[in-house]
Amino acid sequence: MRIAHLGAADLGSVRMRSSLDILVPKETANLFTTHRMLAGRDRTAYVRAPLVAVVPPALPHSLADGPGSNTLILSIAEPFFSETARAALGSDDFTFVEPHAATDSLIREVADAVDREFPNLDRLTVSFLDALAALLSAHVARNYVAAGPERAMSTGGLAAHKMRCVYRFIAEHLGETIRVEQLAAEVHLSPFHFARMFKQSTEQSPHLYILMQRIKRAKELLASTDSPIIEVAADVGFRTQGHFTGVFHRYTGFTPKVFRTSAREAASQPIDSPGGDRDR
Template identity: 35%
Template sequence: MTPLDHLQVFKAMHESPNTRLEHSAQLGDGLAAAQWSNRHDARDYEAPTHHTLSCYIADGTGTFRRDQPANKGAPNKLCIMPAGSASNWVVNGNIRLAHLYISEAQFALGCVRLLDREPRELQLREATFIDAPEQARRFRQLIALNWDEPGERLLTSSLAHEILDHAVLSQVGPRQGLRLKGGLAAHQRRLLVEYVEGHLEQPISLGELAGLCHLSEYHFARMFRTSFGLPPHQYLLARRLARARQLLRLGDLALGEIALQCGFASASHFSNRFRQALGATPGEYRLALRG
């Protein structure tokens, strides 16, 4: 089984006898990419649990959604398939395309970080064959890299984050008819975000965060997950790693110093966590970006 077969859109493509997988890679941070070619086919995607951004690389002028037969694809056209949405596609002729798969957790982090909103309030808007030149350029840069080479895969991951950030800023809107229940108040969520960002270099416990909201650890953990879209420990680790990536990109600090500034107990702990998330060590990440 291919490592990405847990992704429903990837699996649906992979099962077609008319589709050829040209390349695929896990990019870390809940992101994955694949490049496909297909011809004379029909594909159905039934409410996947992940988001998919698709860019047409070549051909595709005979491709359409069954519910939008007059709207045809073309090179550099983008499609956005949100988690939970079903779509049915017909491919007449040939097509080459690239997919970026995005986990719900990584999307949630983007909503909190870029929009200062609860992820459950928002949805990625579905779109079919839109023009987005900056995104198409990023996709073409992405597929030009060698995903099997560790350094270039790290550059691919960086581009994937740029694509996701652009989508969050430009293709996200409020959920209609939503009545929120439970979760943290907006001022509590902002307080927690600011506190975490201001104390990343220090040990931060669940009890400490719960105390800021005057809640028990049990109720706080449940309410945090409701409002942030992921558990407190996962959010904290993601913010530590994001700070580490920033320091690795922008400066010449020793890895041990970066580990301390990001709240990791030691350089080895930092390296292990970084490698688990991104598939490479902090040193390899720094070299890749500078190369």
């Protein structure tokens, strides 16, 4: 496993690394990551604390930082990750979900502990790095990888088909008020048990997950459309532009207007040919 801070050499040109990369921005960091989706379009994600980004091995992507950037990169060699993932999932058949910025308390706690306990990265021992890589690999496998259509979450949460049902309902009603009671009814559970099992599966409360999905969709609309901000706010479930602006700024560090400008500037940067970075 390799631990490093984002440097100038990591920015601008396309990276296609042989490792699983976990990007953990610190409180003052502003990071944009762009990758090519299966449909052929480029997608840019804005990653700022408390969010993190998980970049699968061999995925062409580029990084751009903003003012005050300070991002930790946790890199795990692909063979090590695959072996751990197979053991954690009990399957050789798994694929990564589409990369995106996510709230992940475990990854952030690990990164904070590394920074706090080991300010000098050169002093990290091989045994410590291997243990850390195993922990993170198993966590990523269980939370960012799909393995079989009916696999239940190993944490004792909702079964995969029920999670898909909940995710679909949220996506289809993102512009409306969504109550826990509605989600619980979709999977035939009481609101109490649903909320508990949902958090076991996602490490987020239903309210926080819905809020982050609203923010995520708002980012996509701001970056890809010319819709007025008041319309974007309504499309993602906010009743007033003022409320939307306040919540958006709290979780991204930008107002919607500034984010739209920054995202389009980042997307307009040319992407070069893959460079062949082989760090492990």
